[in-house]
Amino acid sequence: MTVPAISGADTNLEDYDIVRWFEDIADNAAQVQTQILKRIVKLNCNTEYLRNRLGTEVLNIEELEPEVVESLYTSLVPLSSHSDLDPYIQRIADGDDSALLTQEPITMLSLSSGTTDGRQKYVPFTRFSSQSTLQIFRLAAAYRSRVFPIRAGGRILEFVYSSKQFKTRGGLTAGTATTHYFASEEFKTKQKTTKSFTCSPYEVISAGDYKQSTYCHLLLGLLFADQVEFVTSTFAYSLVQAFTAFEDVWQEICEDIRHGTLSSRITITNMRSSVLDYIAPDPALALEIESKCKELNSSNWHCMIPRLWPNAKYVYSIMTGAMQPYLKKLRHYAGDLALVCADYGSTESWIGVNLGPLDPPERVNFTVVPTFSYFEFIPLSLIVNRGSEYSLANDDYEEGEPLPLSKVKIGEQYEVVLTTFTGLYRYRLGDVVEVAGFYKGAPQLNFICRRKLILTVNIDKNTEKDLQMVVEKGSNLLSQKTKSELVDFTSNADTSKNPGHYVVYWEIKGNVEDEVLNECCREMDLAFVDHGYVVSRKTNSIGPLELKIVETGTFRKILEYYIGNGAAMSQFKTPRCTSNQVLLRILGDRTIKQFRSTAYR
Template identity: 25%
Template sequence: MLRWLLLLLPPFLLPLLLLLPPAVALRGCLGARLAWLVGLQQRVALGALGWAATWQRRRLDHSTRHAARSQGQALAWCLRGPKGGTDTSAFRNHLPLTTASQAQEEENGGQDQPLTSSQHPREAALQATVLGLSALSKAHPAALAPGAAARVTPTSPWPRPLPWLGPVLGLAGPPGAEDPQALLLAALRSPGLRALEAGTATELLDVFTGLEAQGEELAGAIATGHLGAPLPGRAAELRAALEQGPRGLALRLWPQLQVVVTLDAGGQAEAAAALGALWCQGLAFFSPAFSAAGGLLALSLWPDQPRGVYLLPPGPPFIELLPAKEGTPEGDTGTLLLAGAQQGEEYELVLTDHASLTRCRLGDVVQVVGAHNQCPVVRFIYRRGQALSVRGEVTDERMFSEALGRAVAQWPGAKLLDHCCVESSVLDSSEGSAPHYEVFLDLRGLRNLSEENREKLDLCLQDASPSYKSLRFRGSVGPAQVHLVARGAFSALRAALAARPSSPALPAMPRVLRHRRLAQLLRSRVLS
C-alpha cells in the first residue's frame, strides 16, 4: 500500500515532505489535525530509505560478483587513474609494502598506527549508512520511529549524515549535540526509547560509568527542568534504577529499549562484552561497519548473525590480503586480492587510500568465515601492532586477551571493563629487575587483588606462550605487574587519545601503550 501511495505522489513532493519539520515539531506547531501528515512523512522517509537501500544493495552485489574488476576500479580511484581500472598486478609489483615509520608512530601518540586519511570515501560512507539503517529497520522496525532513538555521545555510529532523512528517522541530535551531558539528559528524559546510539562501545561504556558517578546531579537536572519541563517523576525513576546497580540498568531506564548501535573498531570487544554483561544486559548490539585507520573497511549486512561478522567490499579504499598464518616469514610480501581469500585462513589487511601512494600494512588481522559472491566475510580477531615483546618474544593481542580472560575468570566477583599494557622500558620500571609487562586493569566487583591472584595472570600467560614461559623460567623476563586503576582512568586515556591532532574521529582503543606520557597517565591513577 505504501509503495502505491508514494508512486501517486508528484516527484517534487517527496523532498518537500522530507524537509518538513520532524514529528515532534509538527505536533507542537500544527496540532492534532495534521497528525496524519506526521505519519505520512515517516512512511515516505522509510520508503525513500528502502529504495536507496535496494539500489545500494544491487550495486554492492554487482561489485562483489566481479570483485577483481571492482578492485581495479577502486585502485584507479585511489590513484586518480583512468576510470576503467588499473592493472593491480603492475601496481603491486611496482610499490613495496610499508608500515608506519617511527616518526609516524610518534606523531600518533606513540601507537603503531598508520597515518591514512581520516575521511571516509563519501560513497562508501553513504553505502554503509544506508545499508546499515535498512538492516536495523528489518531487525528492529520500531527503532526508526520518530523519537525512538537517542544518541548519547557527540560522535555518531552512522558514517554519513542523511540531511533529508535524518531528522525524520530520529538520527539528528538535539540542541547541544556536542555536549555529552546534554545528550545523556535528553535520552534520560525519554523513557520510551527503542534504540541507544553511541560512537563506539568504549564511548558508551564511559557514558554508563559516568552516569553512575553523576546520577544524583543528572536526576536533579531532570527534576528542575534542565533542557525542558521539570520531570520530578522521571528523576525519581532514575534514582531508583541506579540504586539497583549496573546490571540491567539500560532496560530499567528505558523498558522498551531493543538495540544498542555503535560503530565497531579495534579494541572494542572488551567494552562490548562488559556492556552486554552489565548495563545493557538483554539487549541486541548492532554495528553498521568496521572502522580502522580512519576509514571504513567492512560492512555489516546481517544483524541476525553473531556480532563482529563483516563483509570486505571491493572498495574504495583498495584492500589487499597478506597471509598471517603461523610460520609465514615476516618479510613475506605476497598479497592476494579479495577473491583469493580462503575460508578459515587469517590475513592482515593492506590498505591503499586516495590520499596515499603507498601500500600500508594496517596490522588488523581477519579470519575468513564465509563469502558473499566473490568477496570474503570476515571476523576481525587481533591487531599485530598491539603485541608485547621485552626479550624478543611476541605476545600478540589475541594471546594476551585470552590469557587475561582466563585469569579474570579466577578472580571471584571480578568483571573486566578495560585494560592496557606497557613494556617496562617505557616507564623505566625495570631498574634492578628483569624487563616485564606492566598491566593496568579497570575491574568491576573487585577493589583489591591479592598477590596470589596477581600471579594467576602471569601463569595464564605462560600457559598461552611457550616462549614467554621459557624466558620466565630462565629469569630473562620478570613476572607481569598487575595494577588496578581508579574509575575514570580509561576515560581520561581516551580523552587524551582523541585530543591528538592526527587522531581520527573514532580512534581505535590501544591495548599496548608505547608513549610514556600516556602510560604515566594510567600509572598516576593506580589504586593498588
C-alpha cells in the same frame, strides 16, 4: 563501477535500492575491484607518487583493460607503510598544493587516535571519505532494518562526539575523521533525511567537552525516551563510559527534567542554549525516571538501557578488537537487548559491512564493500606453534605475495592492504583478518588483531589479543571469587631492571582481598602461551609478572590526557600497552597495590 550518488529521503524504497546495489557489486566483486583500481589510477596517475613508480606505463590508460592496469600497478608500485607516505603528507600539511598523492587538492587531514602505536598520524581526508561513510551507514541500516524495523519519526540515542579542528602550518583543516564527518554536508543530509534522527542537536555533538556533551546526551535521551529506537556510539567504550557516568549524575538529570532547568556544569554557551530549547518542566517524567533509577541502583544498574529506554530495539557500536573487554559491562547495562556490531573500518578507509545483525559480536564477520578501496591481502603462514590459543606477532609467520580480493581462501589469515581514492597506495593497514566465507563474490572477514607487537622483553612476542586473553582469565577468576569487576586495564614491558618483566595495570570497582589479587596475578602469568615467554620465565630471562592496582578514575585521567592532546571521545581506545612516560607517570602515581607472580618458582 561508480559510487552511487547520495540523495533524497531515506525511505523503504531507498533501503531496497541500496541493498540491490550492494547485491550487484558483491556478485561481481572481482570485476568491480579492477574497475575501481583503474579509476583510482586514472584519476591520480599524474601525481608525483604514482608518476615516479608507474612512469609512462599508463599514459594510454583509457585504452588499457582494467586487468592490465591491475597487473601493471601491482608489479610497479611497491607495498607501503605510513612512513613511506608521511613525507608527502607532511608536504601537503605544510602547504604544498601540487599533485603529490591525489590530482585533486587535499584540503583536510584526519588524525588517527594515536592509541595503537603511540602517536597520531595524518591521513588525507576528502569528500569521498564523507560519502563512503554515509554510504556504509545507509547500507548497514538497510540490512539492520530487515531484522529490527524502526519507526519513522523515531530517534537515536547517539553518543557521538566531535573534537576541535585546527589548521596545519600550510593552512589545511586537521582533526579526527569523525569530526570532519560531523561537520560535512553528508552528515547534515543524514540528519535531515533518515527515518530516525539523533536526540542531540549538532551543538551537543560539536561542543568539544565530552563530559558536558555526555550529560546532555543523557538528558535529551531521557526527554525522548519513548521515541528512542536504538542506542549507539562509535565504540563500545563510549557507551560504557556514558552509562557509568549516568550512575553518578542521574539525580541531577532528574532535577533538570523536574524543573525545566539545566545543570550549572554545562558552561558552553551555544550547547547550553540549544539544550534549553528542548527542556520544559515535567515533574511526572522526572518522578518516573527517579523511581526506575532507584530500582536500578539497588540491582547495580543491571538492564539500565531497556528499563530507561523501553522501545529501544538494540545497541549498536564497534565491539570487536580493542572493544571486546567492554562487552561484559555493556551486556550488564543492556540485559537481553541485542548487541549489534557496527561495521569494519579505519581512519584510512571503510572496509566491510555487517550483514548479520543478529550475530553476537564475538562471531561477527564483515563483508568487504568492493567500491570503497582496492583491496589486497598478504597471506600469513604461521611458522611458530603457539598451541591452540595463538595470535600473530611479527616473527611468527612468513608472508606470501599479496592477493586480490577474489583469490583469498576460507580459513586463511591475511594482512589487509589498501589503495584508496584519498592517496594511499598499496598501504599496509596492519590489521590481521581471517576469511570466514564469501557473500556472493565478496569475502567475509573476521577481525583477528592488530599485527603490531605490543609486549616483548626477550624472545617473547605477544600482541593485543594475547594480552586480552590473559587479562580475561585473570578477570574471570576475580569475578568468580568476588563481586568486584575489572573496569579497565593496560600494560607495560618494564626493562628498567634486569631481567625485564610485564606489568599489568588494573582498575577495579569494589574491594578485593590481597589473596585473591595474588591469585589473579599468578593466573595471568601462567596464561601467556607464547613459547618465548614461557621459556624465558622458566629460565628467569623474564621476571615475574607484576599486577598493579590503580585508584578509581585512573583510566578516566588517561582518557582526558588523550583528549587534551587532540583525540576525540568518539575514536578513543584505551592503549593496551604503553611506553608513554606521561601515562606511566599517571599510572605510577595512582598505584595503590602491587603483586608479583609466584608462578614458575
